[in-house]
Amino acid sequence: MTWLDLPADHPFGLHNLPYGVFSTGGPDGERRVGVRVGDHVLDLAACAERAGMESAVVWRGGSLDAFLAEGRPAWTAARAWLQDHLSDDAARDCVEPNLVPVGEVTMHLPFTVADYVDFYASEHHATNVGRIFRPDSEPLTPNWKHLPIGYHGRAGTVVVSGTDVVRPTGQRRPPTQEAPVFGPSVRLDIEAELGFVVGGPATGLGRRVDLDDADDHLFGVVLLNDWSARDLQAWEYVPLGPFLGKSFATTVGPWVVTTDALRAARVPLPGQDPEPLPYLRGRDGADGGPGTAYGLDVHVEVEWNGTAVSRPEYRDMYWSPVQMLTHLTVNGATIRPGDLFGSGTISGADPGTRGSFLELSWSGQEPLTLDDGSQRSFLEDGDTVTLRATAPGPDGSVVGFGECTGTVRPAV
Amino acid sequence: MTWLDLPADHPFGLHNLPYGVFSTGGPDGERRVGVRVGDHVLDLAACAERAGMESAVVWRGGSLDAFLAEGRPAWTAARAWLQDHLSDDAARDCVEPNLVPVGEVTMHLPFTVADYVDFYASEHHATNVGRIFRPDSEPLTPNWKHLPIGYHGRAGTVVVSGTDVVRPTGQRRPPTQEAPVFGPSVRLDIEAELGFVVGGPATGLGRRVDLDDADDHLFGVVLLNDWSARDLQAWEYVPLGPFLGKSFATTVGPWVVTTDALRAARVPLPGQDPEPLPYLRGRDGADGGPGTAYGLDVHVEVEWNGTAVSRPEYRDMYWSPVQMLTHLTVNGATIRPGDLFGSGTISGADPGTRGSFLELSWSGQEPLTLDDGSQRSFLEDGDTVTLRATAPGPDGSVVGFGECTGTVRPAV
Structure with a gap:
C-alpha cells in the first residue's frame, strides 16, 4: 500500500490522516501542524515546503486555524496530495526527514476555539x-x-x-x-x-x-x-x-x-x-x-x-x-x-x-x-x-x- | 481645563476618554484605535508615535486587543498620559493633527470578543x-x-x-x-x-x-x-x-x-x-x-x-x-x-x-x-x-x- 512500513489494519493508515499540532523538545517547543501517519507525525509545513508547494504557508503559524478557514476544496486537495506523497516512492525525500516518532512529541490544542x-x-x-x-x-x-x-x-x-x-x-x-x-x-x-x-x-x-x-x-x-x-x-x-x-x-x-x-x-x-x-x-x-x-x-x-x-x-x-x-x-x-x-x-x-x-x-x-x-x-x-x-x-x-x-x- | 474647546459639562470631556475603534473613508477604511475627546476621535497610535512613545505599538493592529491584555498599570498610565497631553499646550502638535470629527468616522467592534x-x-x-x-x-x-x-x-x-x-x-x-x-x-x-x-x-x-x-x-x-x-x-x-x-x-x-x-x-x-x-x-x-x-x-x-x-x-x-x-x-x-x-x-x-x-x-x-x-x-x-x-x-x-x-x- 505504501513504502511506509504500515500494516493494513493500522488505525492511522493512509485512509485516516488526522491533523493535530505538536512540538518536540517538550511543551514549550515550537508548535507545528502535523498529520498522524502510523506511529509517526509528519511535519506538514516542512514536508510541503520541501516539495515546493506554495500553499505550505497555511500550515505555518502553529495551529490549524488558517487551514480550517480555507474550506472544503483545500481540505480535499490536501488529502489527495498527502495520500499521493505518502504512497509515492519519489516523494520519500520530502516525507521521511519530516516524520517524528509519536512518542517524541507533545500535542497541543489543534485550533483556536471560536464559539x-x-x-x-x-x-x-x-x-x-x-x-x-x-x-x-x-x-x-x-x-x-x-x-x-x-x-x-x-x-x-x-x-x-x-x-x-x-x-x-x-x-x-x-x-x-x-x-x-x-x-x-x-x-x-x-x-x-x-x-x-x-x-x-x-x-x-x-x-x-x-x-x-x-x-x-x-x-x-x-x-x-x-x-x-x-x-x-x-x-x-x-x-x-x-x-x-x-x-x-x-x-x-x-x-x-x-x-x-x-x-x-x-x-x-x-x-x-x-x-x-x-x-x-x-x-x-x-x-x-x-x-x-x-x-x-x-x-x-x-x-x-x-x-x-x-x-x-x-x-x-x-x-x-x-x-x-x-x-x-x-x-x-x-x-x-x-x-x-x-x-x-x-x-x-x-x-x-x-x-x-x-x-x-x-x-x-x-x-x-x-x-x-x-x-x-x-x-x-x-x-x-x-x-x-x-x-x-x-x-x-x-x-x-x-x-x-x-x-x-x-x-x- | 484644556486648550481644546470643551465645555465643562461635555459628556466626553477629559474625565471620560472612552476607547473605540474607527475608520475614515467608510467601513472598509483602515481600522484605528481612538479615544473620544469631545466631538472628536483622537487617533491614538498616530498621536503616541508623534509624541515618541515606544508603547504606541500597542494601539496599532486595529483593535483594543493588545491594550486590553496589558492590564491595569498600562491602562492607568495611558489615562494619565492622555489627560496630560490633552491639557498641555506643548502637546498640541501631536494631538491636533490626529483629531478626527466624530461625524467623519465609522465605528467598529472595539475588540475581539473571547468568551x-x-x-x-x-x-x-x-x-x-x-x-x-x-x-x-x-x-x-x-x-x-x-x-x-x-x-x-x-x-x-x-x-x-x-x-x-x-x-x-x-x-x-x-x-x-x-x-x-x-x-x-x-x-x-x-x-x-x-x-x-x-x-x-x-x-x-x-x-x-x-x-x-x-x-x-x-x-x-x-x-x-x-x-x-x-x-x-x-x-x-x-x-x-x-x-x-x-x-x-x-x-x-x-x-x-x-x-x-x-x-x-x-x-x-x-x-x-x-x-x-x-x-x-x-x-x-x-x-x-x-x-x-x-x-x-x-x-x-x-x-x-x-x-x-x-x-x-x-x-x-x-x-x-x-x-x-x-x-x-x-x-x-x-x-x-x-x-x-x-x-x-x-x-x-x-x-x-x-x-x-x-x-x-x-x-x-x-x-x-x-x-x-x-x-x-x-x-x-x-x-x-x-x-x-x-x-x-x-x-x-x-x-x-x-x-x-x-x-x-x-x-x-
Missing part, C-alpha cells in the same frame, strides 16, 4: 438525566424530539488531552438543606462525546446553512470529554442552563479526524419520530444508505483508572451532526472557522453503553467496581479518565481517534 | 420574567439570591452599534398547539444592559479571582443590547437555557468607558438578603461608601423609533459586576482579555424603568404607544432601538456612553 456549543443529542442520555434530575416530570421535555437542544459553553477552557483537570469549587445545595454550601464538587463526572470542528469561510449574519450544504462546513471530529460537576450544575441550572458546572474544563483529543476519513462510517440515523420540521430533514439515502442527515458508526470506550467501564456507540445518537449545525444557524447566527460543537453525552439503551458516571452509577445508587477492586460513583482526586474511539474505514480498515485523557487534581 | 457571558442580575427583571414565563411557580428560583445566575452566549455574533439586525427564524410553539411551527420570530425584543470588558493577562486554569482583586480585571463598560426572540426562547430554553432565541445578535456600543472614568459613579448595592457566601462578599465601604462589591449609578435610556420608552437605573441591580466576575471564576475557569459579560436586563421596581419590551408591554397585554401614535408590544421590521447612558463623573461632570443602536430587517 463552543454543546448539544444533547442522545435520547437515552436525555431520558436518563431527566429521570435522575427531574423525577417528578416526563424525562424528555416536550421540545426534545423537535429540535436538537444545545447551549453555549466556555471556549476559553477547552484544553487538549493530557491537561490536568482541577476539581472545581462552588455552590451546591445538600438535599436536606434550604441554603447552599461552598466547597469542592463532590460529584465530579465526565461526559463522553464527539466534538465537531467547523471550517470554511465565516458565514454572514442573517444567513442560514441548509442541511444539504452543512457538510461543507464540517472539517472534522475529535473526541471530547465534557467534565461536569453534577452538584454545582443541579443547583445553578434553572432557569438559564448549565454554567459553572461545566465551564471549568472541556478536554478534546489531539487528533482531528476529517469528515473525509469518516465517509465509510456513515450510517442511517436510528429513526426520528415525529418527523422533524423541513429545515432539519435532509435528502433521503438511496438504497437505504445514510442520506444527508447521517449518523456515524463510531465505537467509543471509556476507561476509568485503567478499567473499561463503558462502550458507547455513536450510531445510537438521535440527532445528526448536520442537523445540529443547521439548527445552530437557522436563526441567522454566523459560524466561523474554529467553532466547535459537542454531540452531548453518547449513551445507548444498554447500561454498558452509557457515557457518564451519573448514568453508569445511577446518581451514585449503583457504584461501579474497578479492576483494582475499588468502588466509584464519581471521580476522586488522582483518578484518570481516558476516552478512545475507532470507526470503520474503507475496505475493512479502521479509523483511529487516539486518546482523550485527563487526571483529576485536588481543588485549590 | 461572552450574560448574567441575570436584576431582581426586578428576573421576577417579572418569572411571573410571565412560569406563572405557576415562585417567580425567583431558589438559587437566585445565592449566586449571580449567568449563561454563555455567542461571542461570534456580538456586533457594533449600527449593525442591522435580521429578524431570526426558528421554531416556536403557539399556546394552543402541541407541535411547533416554523417561521420568523413574532416576539422580537430587546434587553437593555451594560457589558463589562475583561482585560489583563489571562488567568491560569484552576485559579480563581478574589472579589477584592476583581476590579484589576475590569477594563471598562459598554452599552449592550441583548436582542431576544421570546417565542423561540420560550420553546427551546428548558432544560439547558437560552440558545437560538439570543444567539442571532448582541449589539454593543462603540465606546468602552473605562472603570477609571466611573470611579465617581460607584454606589452601594441596594442590599443583599440573605448575605451571600463569603467568596461573594467584598470589603465593606467605609463611611457608607460603596465597598468593594459596588453598584454603578448609570442612567440608561431606551428609545424606540424616537420615543423614549424606558429609563432603567443601573443602581437598582442586585449583583455587583465584581461579584459576577468572581463567580465566573470560582470554579477555576480562566478569564482572557476580551471576555465580555453582560449584566442582564436592567429593570427597576417602577414600570418606567423596565429594560425589555416583554416587561414594558407585560408580554403583549399592555402595548406601548409611541410618539407617532402607533402601538407596539414587540419589534416590527424597520423599527430602530437606541440605548443611551450617562453616569456622574467627578466634580459634577457627566460621563457619556454614546449610543447603542440597531434597526430590524425582515427575516430572510
Whole structure:
C-alpha cells in the first residue's frame, strides 16, 4: 500500500490522516501542524515546503486555524496530495526527514476555539438525566424530539488531552438543606462525546446553512470529554442552563479526524419520530444508505483508572451532526472557522453503553467496581479518565481517534 | 481645563476618554484605535508615535486587543498620559493633527470578543420574567439570591452599534398547539444592559479571582443590547437555557468607558438578603461608601423609533459586576482579555424603568404607544432601538456612553 512500513489494519493508515499540532523538545517547543501517519507525525509545513508547494504557508503559524478557514476544496486537495506523497516512492525525500516518532512529541490544542456549543443529542442520555434530575416530570421535555437542544459553553477552557483537570469549587445545595454550601464538587463526572470542528469561510449574519450544504462546513471530529460537576450544575441550572458546572474544563483529543476519513462510517440515523420540521430533514439515502442527515458508526470506550467501564456507540445518537449545525444557524447566527460543537453525552439503551458516571452509577445508587477492586460513583482526586474511539474505514480498515485523557487534581 | 474647546459639562470631556475603534473613508477604511475627546476621535497610535512613545505599538493592529491584555498599570498610565497631553499646550502638535470629527468616522467592534457571558442580575427583571414565563411557580428560583445566575452566549455574533439586525427564524410553539411551527420570530425584543470588558493577562486554569482583586480585571463598560426572540426562547430554553432565541445578535456600543472614568459613579448595592457566601462578599465601604462589591449609578435610556420608552437605573441591580466576575471564576475557569459579560436586563421596581419590551408591554397585554401614535408590544421590521447612558463623573461632570443602536430587517 505504501513504502511506509504500515500494516493494513493500522488505525492511522493512509485512509485516516488526522491533523493535530505538536512540538518536540517538550511543551514549550515550537508548535507545528502535523498529520498522524502510523506511529509517526509528519511535519506538514516542512514536508510541503520541501516539495515546493506554495500553499505550505497555511500550515505555518502553529495551529490549524488558517487551514480550517480555507474550506472544503483545500481540505480535499490536501488529502489527495498527502495520500499521493505518502504512497509515492519519489516523494520519500520530502516525507521521511519530516516524520517524528509519536512518542517524541507533545500535542497541543489543534485550533483556536471560536464559539463552543454543546448539544444533547442522545435520547437515552436525555431520558436518563431527566429521570435522575427531574423525577417528578416526563424525562424528555416536550421540545426534545423537535429540535436538537444545545447551549453555549466556555471556549476559553477547552484544553487538549493530557491537561490536568482541577476539581472545581462552588455552590451546591445538600438535599436536606434550604441554603447552599461552598466547597469542592463532590460529584465530579465526565461526559463522553464527539466534538465537531467547523471550517470554511465565516458565514454572514442573517444567513442560514441548509442541511444539504452543512457538510461543507464540517472539517472534522475529535473526541471530547465534557467534565461536569453534577452538584454545582443541579443547583445553578434553572432557569438559564448549565454554567459553572461545566465551564471549568472541556478536554478534546489531539487528533482531528476529517469528515473525509469518516465517509465509510456513515450510517442511517436510528429513526426520528415525529418527523422533524423541513429545515432539519435532509435528502433521503438511496438504497437505504445514510442520506444527508447521517449518523456515524463510531465505537467509543471509556476507561476509568485503567478499567473499561463503558462502550458507547455513536450510531445510537438521535440527532445528526448536520442537523445540529443547521439548527445552530437557522436563526441567522454566523459560524466561523474554529467553532466547535459537542454531540452531548453518547449513551445507548444498554447500561454498558452509557457515557457518564451519573448514568453508569445511577446518581451514585449503583457504584461501579474497578479492576483494582475499588468502588466509584464519581471521580476522586488522582483518578484518570481516558476516552478512545475507532470507526470503520474503507475496505475493512479502521479509523483511529487516539486518546482523550485527563487526571483529576485536588481543588485549590 | 484644556486648550481644546470643551465645555465643562461635555459628556466626553477629559474625565471620560472612552476607547473605540474607527475608520475614515467608510467601513472598509483602515481600522484605528481612538479615544473620544469631545466631538472628536483622537487617533491614538498616530498621536503616541508623534509624541515618541515606544508603547504606541500597542494601539496599532486595529483593535483594543493588545491594550486590553496589558492590564491595569498600562491602562492607568495611558489615562494619565492622555489627560496630560490633552491639557498641555506643548502637546498640541501631536494631538491636533490626529483629531478626527466624530461625524467623519465609522465605528467598529472595539475588540475581539473571547468568551461572552450574560448574567441575570436584576431582581426586578428576573421576577417579572418569572411571573410571565412560569406563572405557576415562585417567580425567583431558589438559587437566585445565592449566586449571580449567568449563561454563555455567542461571542461570534456580538456586533457594533449600527449593525442591522435580521429578524431570526426558528421554531416556536403557539399556546394552543402541541407541535411547533416554523417561521420568523413574532416576539422580537430587546434587553437593555451594560457589558463589562475583561482585560489583563489571562488567568491560569484552576485559579480563581478574589472579589477584592476583581476590579484589576475590569477594563471598562459598554452599552449592550441583548436582542431576544421570546417565542423561540420560550420553546427551546428548558432544560439547558437560552440558545437560538439570543444567539442571532448582541449589539454593543462603540465606546468602552473605562472603570477609571466611573470611579465617581460607584454606589452601594441596594442590599443583599440573605448575605451571600463569603467568596461573594467584598470589603465593606467605609463611611457608607460603596465597598468593594459596588453598584454603578448609570442612567440608561431606551428609545424606540424616537420615543423614549424606558429609563432603567443601573443602581437598582442586585449583583455587583465584581461579584459576577468572581463567580465566573470560582470554579477555576480562566478569564482572557476580551471576555465580555453582560449584566442582564436592567429593570427597576417602577414600570418606567423596565429594560425589555416583554416587561414594558407585560408580554403583549399592555402595548406601548409611541410618539407617532402607533402601538407596539414587540419589534416590527424597520423599527430602530437606541440605548443611551450617562453616569456622574467627578466634580459634577457627566460621563457619556454614546449610543447603542440597531434597526430590524425582515427575516430572510
